Amino acid sequence: MAAMLEIQNLHASVGDKPILKGIDLTANAGEVHAIMGPNGSGKSTLANVLAGRPNYVVTGGTVRYDGRDLLTMKPEDRAREGVFLAFQYPVEIPGVNNAYFLKSALNAIRRHHGEPELDAIEFLQLIDDKLKALGLDESFTKRGLNEGFSGGEKKRNEIFQLLTIQPRLAILDETDSGLDIDALRIVAGGVNSLRGPDRAILLVTHYQRILNYIKPDFVHVLVDGRLVESGGEELAHELEKTGYARFEPPVANVP
Amino acid sequence: MVTVEQVKEQMAKQEYKFGFTADVEMDVFPTGINEDVVRAISRWKEEPEWLLEWRLKSYAYWKAMKEPKWANITYGPIDYQAISYFAAPKNKGTGPTEMDPEIKKLYDRLGIPLVEQERLAGVAVDAVLDSVSVATTFKDKLASMGIIFSSFSEAVKEHPDLVRKWLGFVVPQNDNFFAALNSAVFSDGSFAYIPPGVRCPMELSTYFRINAANTGQFERTLIIADKGSYVSYLEGCTAPMRDEHQLHAAVVELIALDDAELKYSTIQNWYPGDKNGKGGIYNFVTKRGRAVGKNSKLSWTQVETGSAITWKYPSCWLEGDNAQGEFYSVAVCNNHQQADTGTKMIHIGKNTRSTIVSKGISAGFGQNTYRGQVKVMRGATGARNYSQCDSLLVGDKCGAHTFPYIEVNEPTATLEHEASTSKIGDDQLFYCQQRGITPEDATNMIVNGFCKKVFNNLPMEFAVEAQKLIVVSLNLEGTVG
Numbered sequence: 001m002a003a004m005l006e007i008q009n010l011h012a013s014v015g016d017k018p019i020l021k022g023i024d025l026t027a028n029a030g031e032v033h034a035i036m037g038p039n040g041s042g043k044s045t046l047a048n049v050l051a052g053r054p055n056y057v058v059t060g061g062t063v064r065y066d067g068r069d070l071l072t073m074k075p076e077d078r079a080r081e082g083v084f085l086a087f088q089y090p091v092e093i094p095g096v097n098n099a100y101f102l103k104s105a106l107n108a109i110r111r112h113h114g115e116p117e118l119d120a121i122e123f124l125q126l127i128d129d130k131l132k133a134l135g136l137d138e139s140f141t142k143r144g145l146n147e148g149f150s151g152g153e154k155k156r157n158e159i160f161q162l163l164t165i166q167p168r169l170a171i172l173d174e175t176d177s178g179l180d181i182d183a184l185r186i187v188a189g190g191v192n193s194l195r196g197p198d199r200a201i202l203l204v205t206h207y208q209r210i211l212n213y214i215k216p217d218f219v220h221v222l223v224d225g226r227l228v229e230s231g232g233e234e235l236a237h238e239l240e241k242t243g244y245a246r247f248e249p250p251v252a253n254v255p
Numbered sequence: 256m257v258t259v260e261q262v263k264e265q266m267a268k269q270e271y272k273f274g275f276t277a278d279v280e281m282d283v284f285p286t287g288i289n290e291d292v293v294r295a296i297s298r299w300k301e302e303p304e305w306l307l308e309w310r311l312k313s314y315a316y317w318k319a320m321k322e323p324k325w326a327n328i329t330y331g332p333i334d335y336q337a338i339s340y341f342a343a344p345k346n347k348g349t350g351p352t353e354m355d356p357e358i359k360k361l362y363d364r365l366g367i368p369l370v371e372q373e374r375l376a377g378v379a380v381d382a383v384l385d386s387v388s389v390a391t392t393f394k395d396k397l398a399s400m401g402i403i404f405s406s407f408s409e410a411v412k413e414h415p416d417l418v419r420k421w422l423g424f425v426v427p428q429n430d431n432f433f434a435a436l437n438s439a440v441f442s443d444g445s446f447a448y449i450p451p452g453v454r455c456p457m458e459l460s461t462y463f464r465i466n467a468a469n470t471g472q473f474e475r476t477l478i479i480a481d482k483g484s485y486v487s488y489l490e491g492c493t494a495p496m497r498d499e500h501q502l503h504a505a506v507v508e509l510i511a512l513d514d515a516e517l518k519y520s521t522i523q524n525w526y527p528g529d530k531n532g533k534g535g536i537y538n539f540v541t542k543r544g545r546a547v548g549k550n551s552k553l554s555w556t557q558v559e560t561g562s563a564i565t566w567k568y569p570s571c572w573l574e575g576d577n578a579q580g581e582f583y584s585v586a587v588c589n590n591h592q593q594a595d596t597g598t599k600m601i602h603i604g605k606n607t608r609s610t611i612v613s614k615g616i617s618a619g620f621g622q623n624t625y626r627g628q629v630k631v632m633r634g635a636t637g638a639r640n641y642s643q644c645d646s647l648l649v650g651d652k653c654g655a656h657t658f659p660y661i662e663v664n665e666p667t668a669t670l671e672h673e674a675s676t677s678k679i680g681d682d683q684l685f686y687c688q689q690r691g692i693t694p695e696d697a698t699n700m701i702v703n704g705f706c707k708k709v710f711n712n713l714p715m716e717f718a719v720e721a722q723k724l725i726v727v728s729l730n731l732e733g734t735v736g
Binding site: 051052053054055074075076078079080084085087090091093094095096097101102104105106108109112144145161165 | 691
């Protein structure tokens with residue numbers, strides 16, 4: 001069976017600046033991959049390129065998703081086909097009801113798959129236990145989308161959407177940053193509940209901390225736009241001790 | 256990949272659905288204005304002497320006044336001698352069945368059937384074409400409850416005492432340049448009187464249509480809600496696409512007596528001009544209400560999507576104790592449209608309350624200005640005002656401006672003012688796309704979220720219309736699920 005996600009020699013720039021300089025990564029259904037690296041190494045760029053963010057320009061390489069060319073698909077089509085990005089900085093959309101937004105998104109995806117749309121009551125039933133699992137009360141759904149949310153609430157809202165939409169490929173972009181330990185545990189619990197044989201998870205993170213709660217099958221180290229080392233969970237522990245210094249490129253000799 | 260840039264481009268290509276002209280045979284006055292023209296209008300309408308005198312006095316005021324220049328709008332000089340001040344269909348008949356079939360066809364095309372049986376239940380319509388009212392529906396049913404709903408001209412003939420008593424009571428002839436001009440040459444409009452204790456069982460509405468070229472439209476609306484009555488009134492407006500600018504200078508006067516409630520909603524969709532700013536209506540309108548009675552309530556709701564220039568400040572004079580005033584507004588400026596709009600809330604009576612919710616949307620090269628005044632007079636003890644002015648920008652060539660004026664002469668008054676400016680950004684669109692929503696649907700969702708508080712205040716049938724209209728104005732049509 002073909003891999004769910006197959007990234008080959010991926011190069012990408014933001015503006016004129018090359019950020020990704022040849023990424024190779026294969027993820028199969030059922031796997032959790034952690035992508036770790038220092039600040040500015042290209043972790044978030046990789047996440048955004050996979051989701052199709054404008055201004056992130058692919059300059060070389062291929063990405064196949066379920067055997068299809070992911071890079072030619074529109075962002076909304078990627079989403080409808082099961083690619084979900086939990087944003088590092090979710091935007092606020094004032095006046096757009098949080099639940100209405102999520103229901104619209106879910107129904108757009110369902111229409112795409114020829115499934116019947118959920119009405120308001122079915123939708124509320126669907127989200128009820130997801131809210132509870134994340135320690136959110138109903139009033140959360142009645143607020144404007146991320147409007148006036150604290151950093152932690154925004155991250156939880158991303159996971160709430162993730163659990164409701166149940167994508168095939170979940171990309172979490174530094175979901176752990178800015179969360180206190182209790183919130184981190186709740187968020188990790190949500191993500192763990194999503195693990196399954198049909199789903200792959202890419203966990204982009206700077207810190208090893210979240211990997212105490214979400215055990216990855218593979219850990220990759222991203223430095224200066226390239227994956228410099230891959231291994232199992234133990235690689236993350238090693239990084240925690242030694243840091244990223246040993247992967248940093250040597251300072252060029254100035255003649 | 257769709258960016259804000261592309262959505263913006265699409266918006267620039269907006270189409271105006273009501274831009275057609277109808278082939279109705281018209282009597283059109285030669286262009287220009289002088290005393291003889293004022294007399295001719297009055298004669299054509301077979302008006303009583305007192306009204307002619309009133310017009311001539313207004314004309315004298317107007318001649319001595321100067322066009323106001325304080326608004327945040329720019330436009331070429333208006334040549335008042337190049338406008339025709341009166342245009343009427345030759346054969347309007349006396350009812351929908353007898354009128355020029357072209358007129359009926361025109362209104363059918365606008366989606367305003369004038370035959371009562373075809374009409375939406377619960378809405379009575381007065382249809383004004385250029386300078387005259389061509390039909391009023393449900394008159395008899397309303398008359399059985401004592402409600403007068405007719406064209407202004409008819410009211411002058413059938414209820415001269417009422418008209419004479421209240422005409423100019425709210426907006427004096429010399430109030431401002433455009434109101435003075437209107438008072439001199441006003442053509443037709445709607446008149447409504449709700450007797451004491453009567454709750455008007457249906458929405459009253461006027462549909463204004465400019466059809467003739469090179470003519471101005473100067474309609475006048477007067478609504479009186481007598482003691483303890485209630486009425487909800489709605490006006491809609493459209494005009495053909497023409498390369499020249501056309502002037503529209505209306506006056507609306509509202510009067511609420513003790514314990515009466517009067518709700519006035521506008522969906523203004525005059526031709527806005529093309530994407531390069533050619534053509535479009537110059538909309539200079541004076542709208543004001545006097546809540547003279549105790550416990551009376553006036554409520555303005557406006558959805559302004561049309562016109563090249565909008566200059567309009569629906570206001571409330573809160574004179575009776577415990578009187579309430581409301582102003583809910585959505586104004587859209589796309590392409591080269593400019594709007595300078597807002598309200599005045601004048602607190603005179605004790606414990607008077609007012610609410611202002613203004614939502615401005617700017618796209619393309621649009622310039623949107625909120626201008627509002629809250630004034631609390633000495634003696635208006637316990638007066639309260641809440642104002643909220645929000646602006647939404649689509650793209651980076653448009654502008655939003657806010658000019659709130661506050662004058663308080665009463666120490667027990669409480670005023671709150673909130674304002675915000677936001678922008679539909681690539682980040683918001685991408686966020687929605689990443690959840691499976693197209694950029695067009697996302698823009699629609701963001702805009703509607705922004706306007707929700709105002710739409711909630713419209714009569715139900717029209718709230719849906721307003722939502723659709725915003726979608727069309729921003730050219731997001733065909734994308735609403």
